[in-house]
Amino acid sequence: MIAVNGASKMFRQPRRYSGLGGSIKGFFSREYTQVRAVEDISFAIDSGEAVGYLGPNGAGKSTMIKMMTGILVPTAGSIRVLGRVPHEERMANAREIGVVFGQRSQLWWDLPVRDSFELNRRIYNIADARYRENLGHLAEMLEMTGYLERPVRQLSLGQRMRAEIAMALLHDPKILFLDEPTIGLDVVAKDAVRRFLSQINRERGVSIILTTHDLQDIEQICPRLIMVDDGKLLFDGELGRLRAALGARRRLTLEFASDPGPVTLASARLISDEGVFKHFLIEDETISLVGILGQLGGGHDLKDVAIEEPDIEEVIRTFYQQRPALAP
Amino acid sequence: MYLSIAARAFQSRLAYRSQVWASFFGQTIQILARIAIWTAAYAGTASVEGVSLDDMVTYSILAGTVLAAWYYEALIQDIGTSVKTGDVAVFLLKPIRYPLYLFSSAFGEFAFRITAVVLPVVIVISFIYGLQPPASLFHGLMFASFWLLSFIILFELAATCGLLSFWLLTSFSLTYFLQGVIALFSGSLVPLWFFPPAFEAVARLLPFAWIAYYPVAVYLGQLGVEETLLFFAFGLGWAGLLALGIAMLWARASMRLIVQGG
Numbered sequence: 001m002i003a004v005n006g007a008s009k010m011f012r013q014p015r016r017y018s019g020l021g022g023s024i025k026g027f028f029s030r031e032y033t034q035v036r037a038v039e040d041i042s043f044a045i046d047s048g049e050a051v052g053y054l055g056p057n058g059a060g061k062s063t064m065i066k067m068m069t070g071i072l073v074p075t076a077g078s079i080r081v082l083g084r085v086p087h088e089e090r091m092a093n094a095r096e097i098g099v100v101f102g103q104r105s106q107l108w109w110d111l112p113v114r115d116s117f118e119l120n121r122r123i124y125n126i127a128d129a130r131y132r133e134n135l136g137h138l139a140e141m142l143e144m145t146g147y148l149e150r151p152v153r154q155l156s157l158g159q160r161m162r163a164e165i166a167m168a169l170l171h172d173p174k175i176l177f178l179d180e181p182t183i184g185l186d187v188v189a190k191d192a193v194r195r196f197l198s199q200i201n202r203e204r205g206v207s208i209i210l211t212t213h214d215l216q217d218i219e220q221i222c223p224r225l226i227m228v229d230d231g232k233l234l235f236d237g238e239l240g241r242l243r244a245a246l247g248a249r250r251r252l253t254l255e256f257a258s259d260p261g262p263v264t265l266a267s268a269r270l271i272s273d274e275g276v277f278k279h280f281l282i283e284d285e286t287i288s289l290v291g292i293l294g295q296l297g298g299g300h301d302l303k304d305v306a307i308e309e310p311d312i313e314e315v316i317r318t319f320y321q322q323r324p325a326l327a328p
Numbered sequence: 329m330y331l332s333i334a335a336r337a338f339q340s341r342l343a344y345r346s347q348v349w350a351s352f353f354g355q356t357i358q359i360l361a362r363i364a365i366w367t368a369a370y371a372g373t374a375s376v377e378g379v380s381l382d383d384m385v386t387y388s389i390l391a392g393t394v395l396a397a398w399y400y401e402a403l404i405q406d407i408g409t410s411v412k413t414g415d416v417a418v419f420l421l422k423p424i425r426y427p428l429y430l431f432s433s434a435f436g437e438f439a440f441r442i443t444a445v446v447l448p449v450v451i452v453i454s455f456i457y458g459l460q461p462p463a464s465l466f467h468g469l470m471f472a473s474f475w476l477l478s479f480i481i482l483f484e485l486a487a488t489c490g491l492l493s494f495w496l497l498t499s500f501s502l503t504y505f506l507q508g509v510i511a512l513f514s515g516s517l518v519p520l521w522f523f524p525p526a527f528e529a530v531a532r533l534l535p536f537a538w539i540a541y542y543p544v545a546v547y548l549g550q551l552g553v554e555e556t557l558l559f560f561a562f563g564l565g566w567a568g569l570l571a572l573g574i575a576m577l578w579a580r581a582s583m584r585l586i587v588q589g590g
Contacts, residue, residue, distance in 0.1 A: 071420040073586045087586050094423040106418050108336060110343040119336050122329040123424055151343065 001175070001207060002045040002068060006077035008231075009038040009063050037063040039231040040077065047174065050201045050208040052218035054316070055228040061211035064228075065179050068209070069099050082174065095124060098168030098206075102180035106164060107152045113163045114148045117170060124171035131170065138166040142196055158189030165193065169200065176200075178210040182217055194220040215316060227319070235319065243315050244285045251308040252280040252292065257301040266295045282307075329424070330432040337436025341444070348444045355393055355449045362388040363457060377521060383548055384519075386460040389453055390547060391516045391540040395478050397446045398438040400486035401503050403430065407490030408499020420582065427487060427578050434483050463549020470556050474543035477563050481538050484570035485510075491574065494581040515541030521550075535566040 015031040017023065038060040045051055055061050066072040067079055070086030070093045079086060086093045100106075107116040121131045139145050142162040147155060155163065161181065168176060181197070182190045198221045201208050210217065218225055218239065225242060227235040235242055243249075252268055259275040267284035282292065289307055296302070341347070366384040374380065379387075407430070410416040419426045450459065462468035489502040496502065511517050513536035520528050520541045531537055542563065546556050 066417070069421055071417050071586055090420065091423045094421055099421045101418070104415060104418060106421075108340060110340045111336060115336060115339065119332055122332040123422055125329070 001047040001082060002043075002209070003080045004044070004064075004068070004077070005042050005079075007038060007041050007064075007067060007074045007079050008036070008076040009060070009067060009072065010075045011035040011037055036231050038067070038074070041228070041231075041233045042077075043226060043233070043236050045207065045209065047207055048201075048205045049224060050198070050222045051210075051224045051226060052222035053209060053211040053226050053228070054213065054215070054218060055211075056213060059228045060231040061228065062179050065099075065177050065209070065211055069097060069177055070094070095171070096174050098171070098173035098176045100161075100164050100168045100176070100178045100181055102161070102178070102183040105152070105160065106167060107160065109153050110151055112149045112151055113144070113155070116152065116163075117167055120167055120170050126171050130172070134170050134172065135166075138169060141199065142166055143192070156189075158185050158192070161185060161189065161193060162196075165196070169206070173206065175207045175209065178208065180212055181210060182212065182214055190214075190216070197221050227316075229320070239315075240285075242319065243309075249285070250282040252282050253304075253306045253308070254278045254280070254296075254302060255304040255306075257303050260300050263296065263300075265292060268292060268295075276303075330428055333429055333432035334436035334439070337433035338440045339436075341437060341440040351441070351445045352448055355445055356452060359389060359392050359449065359453050362392050363453075379519070379521065382458070382460055385457050386548065387519055387544050389450060389457075389459055390544045391519075393446050393449050393453075394475065395540045395543055396516060397441045398434065398479055398482065399441070400482050401507065402437075403434055403483070403486045404490045404493070404499050404503045404506065407487070408493040408502075411493050411499075412497070416585065420585070426582070427574050430487055430490075431483060434486075435479075438479055460548070462547050466553060467546055467549050467556070470560065471543055471547040473560060474538070474546050474563070477560070477567060478539050478543050480567050481535050481563065481570065482510075484567065484574060485535065485539075487574050488570065488577060491577040491581050494577075494584060510536055510539060513537065514539035515544070519544070535563075535570065538563040538566060 011034070012032045013035055015033050017025050041064065053061050053064065063072060067074050068081055068086060070081075070090045073087045081093060082096055084093055107113065108119070117135060120126075126134070139148060142165065144159070144162055144166060147159055147163075152160060152163070165178075165181065176197075178197075182193055185193065194217060197208060197210070200206050201221070208221065210221065212218065223238055225235065225237065225239050226233065227242075235245075254263070254277070256276045256278075262273075263278055264270070265280060267287050268280035268282045270278060271281050272279045289305065293302075293305070363385050366381065366388060370376065370381045370384070407416075410419075416426070419429060453459070462471055485506060489506050490499060492502055493499040513531050513534050515531075515537060516539065520531050520537065523531060532541070542551075542559055545551055546559075551559065
């Protein structure tokens, strides 16, 4: 559905100098520096997927989104979205995608939310029945019914972002692009947005591509992760695979009613023994909890079992630290 | 679709009631000042170059209010800001044409200004000074057509300046430039017939003259039937040419935007 092949994007920026003297110099000079925002990136995304595009600030995330939505042309390489070259068939592409920019509003500032939606109905030529059904559904799911009639300028950021997302979905796009949709939102609003996005991805089959530097967005919405830094692709695959590749392992804690003495497990290594509490690091990524308990065997007075997934922040931090070794 | 954009723009303006009042008083005072200046300039003379003081009062009302209904400076500023902040990219994400979008929303504002500001001001001023009726039914109808044409040309000139900010990255100086040129060449301040003949001859051919001078000249019956139609066609030509220019500018601007990232 989306095929990106060796896409690169270079920007030409006038060279700037600091200070007053530098400003004067800059006024007369016509020097440019080449900035490489995206460098030789390839990936393919299937319909119905939810993909997180992750990277630090300035990694080239927004540039990639802009190229996929047809408002930037790649300097080299090719991009196809739904079989089209986005910037060549911008209008046709625009009808089938929805785009939300976390830092840029598409709503009419002075008008009630509903009026912006109405305008979108005209722009995308949405059939009446379909529009009413979508609006009702979205308003309910995003809990917007209370403020549909309020002007956008009076909304909180969380309310506005939900309205932005709803607006991008009114015309039943096949793909929803979101550029940092949770930026600046509080915990509750973030959670509402994440739950909604993963819901429409599962229930309506809308493909989601979102950029973020909030790792939780990815954990909750996107099974697949594309990691970039400095314009280059670092990792493409499932989060679990990234964990496995980095050796970030699950922790197992067993709690016994009474101290059973030393306990050994075939696929987990004991890291600390507090008597009734025993902590293990699971070394076999594929084994299930039942499998591990099988290894424990009977005869123990087991009270509680807990498995902790490694924290995604930690996974990624290790990833960036180990990058030179891992980079393809 | 573009009609509903215009309706939204109209509606947006309604959100600011105090702005309407401010515009109303501002316009009224401006027209009173213009009329006062002409009254002083005529100083009891019955007519200057065949134009009576009553004609000049009507000229002031029409050129200063009716034909200045739409606030074109805002359009240049709007395009300028959206270029600067990158918001213009949002318009590329939707299946709409940006120049047509701008025109629709400008038209919505134009319609709003006419109903909320121009009509009340004209009614109030006419009560005080008296507005002359159009020279004939034909001239009255043609004035309405010229009025619309005036808006289109004014929009096109402003949009051209706005789009130039893609390259110049400043809309402020462009606004100033256009303001000056329009004040001088459109006849909105001083009718072209008071200018030196050589200057008048040139100014009459430039598109600015269709913004204020021709519409009022037609209203006052200064142009005959044939001349009126001829100049209307001439104005349509300018409008077409400018539209072509905007289409080209926009094509290049959007190309630049998607190639260089604005």
